[in-house]
């Protein structure tokens with residue numbers, strides 16, 4: 001039977017921030033092929049027809065400065081006029097409080113959705129450990145908590161707060177998240193945080209300039225900020241956070257992290273024997289962007305037992321110049337990305353999928369909601385064995401979860417770190 005782990009999707013973003021959606025997956029919203037920030041792709045009608053067995057529900061607290069500075073003035077005016085309450089909620093809410101609300105929304109949505117599930121239709125289970133997933137019945141789908149961006153621990157130091165105060169509070173918050181069953185934390189996002197420097201997430205699109213196709217920023221609505229500081233500049237906060245995640249068994253997701261910081265984190269992962277996840281990316285081989293992975297990195301992630309979640313967006317899988325006059329069909333490109341990793345590493349063990357459905361990305365024209373994920377499986381059959389397909393869709397991510405989520409099951413970790 002087909003089964004899949006989606007390493008990165010944002011249903012809670014829609015349910016929390018869109019004023020007309022309630023805490024339930026049951027909703028009949030737009031989920032068509034056109035990019036639309038108001039769509040809801042993971043609605044139950046699509047989910048129940050999908051091969052998804054484990055859904056990483058990634059909670060993204062929309063960054064205050066992204067809204068204040070990243071959203072262009074005309075879009076800001078639009079936001080104010082349509083939904084002042086929700087706009088204010090983004091601008092002035094404390095990120096930790098917003099995160100708690102996102103998590104509550106997600107858990108309530110699982111309960112509320114099941115009230116209206118009848119017959120043989122799949123039910124949702126909020127899974128807070130590997131055991132919860134191991135215990136799933138055939139007609140159950142696991143939803144797990146994941147978080148995008150360490151800004152949830154606080155955008156900056158508060159008045160009178162020292163860096164050490166901030167870190168002590170972060171440790172208490174990590175305790176809480178660990179107990180609440182959070183599986184993964186993405187270490188950076190669109191705007192500056194106090195821990196890990198981020199790439200510039202603004203997407204590039206083909207534009208015609210002087211009769212030539214060039215790659216230009218798609219900044220009609222927003223632009224994102226590249227950190228102008230380096231890993232380690234801000235004391236050891238980034239390294240301490242990564243080591244805490246590995247120690248506690250919360251998966252570290254390196255999407256949005258700058259290359260030099262990714263490399264530092266691979267070293268730590270190797271030292272402590274934990275896998276890394278890059279939950280929603282493309283490859284530099286096809287599109288040389290700072291967000292995407294180089295061949296050397298792919299080999300490194302493969303050696304660490306990590307997983308590369310390929311994103312369902314041509315804007316990261318294909319070079320913008322090659323996308324000029326493009327039809328938006330993406331499944332063949334996704335498969336080329338998979339084949340390239342297999343050829344480079346010798347097997348499929350580092351390949352996974354992070355759809356980014358309900359995030360801000362532009363979906364494929366041939367697979368724009370979870371109910372269509374079977375199309376990817378059908379297309380894979382010409383290039384991969386049934387065992388390889390199951391590994392790519394499920395087995396590899398499951399292996400990384402087993403080795404990265406929760407305390408270690410076997411021997412005590414080998415840590416070279418000196419005490420204190």
Ligand SMILES: [Zn+2]
Nearest residue numbers: 148255256280
């Ligand atoms: Zn992202």
